[in-house]
Amino acid sequence: MQYVDLPDIFFTPEEAATIQQSVITVYEGLTGRTLQPADPVRLFLSSLATIIVQQQVLINQTAKGNLLRYAKGILLDYKAEDFGLARLSASSAITTLQFTLSIPLSSATGIPPGTRVGAQGGDGSIYFATTEYMEIPAGATTGTVTAACSATGTAGNGFLPGQINVLMDQLPFVQAVTNLTASSGGAAAEADEAFKERIRTAPDSYSTAGPQGAYEFWAKSTSAAILDVHAYSPAAGKVTIIPLLVGGEIPGQDVLDAVAETLEERGIRPLTDQVTVTAPSPVSYNTVLTYYISRSRAAEVTAIQAAVTAAVAAYQLWQRSKLGRHINPSELIARVMAAGALRVVPTAPVYTALTATQVAQQGTTTITYGGLVDD
Known part of the structure; x- marks a missing residue:
């Protein structure tokens, strides 16, 4: 959505020379005196005019903060509250880990949530922890689970398959662990401009009939790492969602799955829509x-x-x-x-x-x- 072409707005004048002259003119009118450039009274009034100019600037900044185009920081957070929105917090990179047992067991083997796995050659300062409980069924030797980076932001992005393979919490019979997907999806907290764009498109989300704007809004709401989204219908009853990550990064399967999970909510996806989330074509x-x-x-x-x-x-x-x-x-x-x-x-x-x-x-x-x- 583009800005409407409107001129800059000023709620109060803040041009210093005009304000200074106005103060001097009022004084001269009340006293009947003409103030010369070096008159001490004129110099005193000029110093007062400076304070008035600063106040006018603050009034303008405060009033502009009530408009979405100019709002930023905490003022933007309060503006978003009118729409029931909150700024997306910093997100952690995610990946899919595969745990491998040394031998098949006669009973299921549990991998507890929070199990830590570090990167090969790392010092342990950044690691990935499983986000949920996972079981390797009896007789099987492998199982997969999603893991999130310990550090929010972009620090956990870019680990290629096989690079996250150091089990930091030893588990019985677990012989090896490795990431099957490249880690992605880590991002800083939602920036002001991206947040403004979500606020502008928030009314699209009110519909549960599956309009394009609603799908794009909810997909962007999955994570601050999602920069752009395109939704379209290739056929009746079918919807394709294409997200793009911050920095123009192509999303991995883990991010695509996270977007798909968001869109599965009953209040978002019409029951008759078959939604597919896929990466853009580079x-x-x-x-x-x-x-x-x-x-x-x-x-x-x-x-x-x-x-x-x-x-x-x-x-x-x-x-x-x-x-x-x-x-x-x-x-x-x-x-x-x-x-x-x-x-x-x-x-x-x-x-x-x-x-x-x-x-x-x-x-x-x-x-x-x-x-x-x-x-």
Whole structure:
């Protein structure tokens, strides 16, 4: 949802010169005196005007905080309360662990909740703990269970299958444990802009008839790690949900299962809807460009080179941070030139239109500095 194009709003004037002149004019009108620039009374009134300006600014900030567009921090939390919403707290990365017994047993083997498993080569400061009780049936040797990282945020993301395999709480007959899926889903607490977007779309959630907006709202409400969602119906009675994680990360199966579980609530999914949650299709592109710097800015070459590298990284993040965002080399050129380049010659990417089920993912990056040139 986009902002309506409205001008900035001021509830009270806060232009310093105008307020100062108003104070002096009122004084001169009441006393019948004309105050010269060096008059002590004029200087005293100017100091009072400064305080009034500060109060006007505070009044404006406070009044703007009552509007969703300007609200932030704790004021935004209170604004959300009107809609029955709360900011999503920081989430932990999750993964699926497989426990393996040394031999089949004649009775079921329980894996208690909170069983800790660390990463290979780690120091134990970050580990994953099982989130529920799990049993390996009699005669079987393996069982799987979901585990969450001990640290909230992104610290637990990115462990590949097989890297979480150090059992920290020894259990009888458990020979090995390993993660079957890459860990993902960890994120910081919901940021103001993402929270505002959920508040704006909250009215969509009031319907239980399965509109697109309601499915997207509830999917985003699963975790602060979910950045974007697209819901559509490929056929009558069928709904497909495609989430995208913060940073443009493709969600793993554990996150997809968590979204599906959220949408299974009877007050969210119509009984006749068959809901499928799937990851977006990645569309890879390479970044290859040569840039030149004006000879008049030769003293800034090192700083501009660093700024260009940062601009390319920012472009790649922008490119992958929304479902269906077309791969647009014009945006890359604009960002690199804003970083200080005089001329930019991109070889890749080429403009590529994406659908709402796709997301751009950068491949190789080649940045070449072409040297100084005349303006």
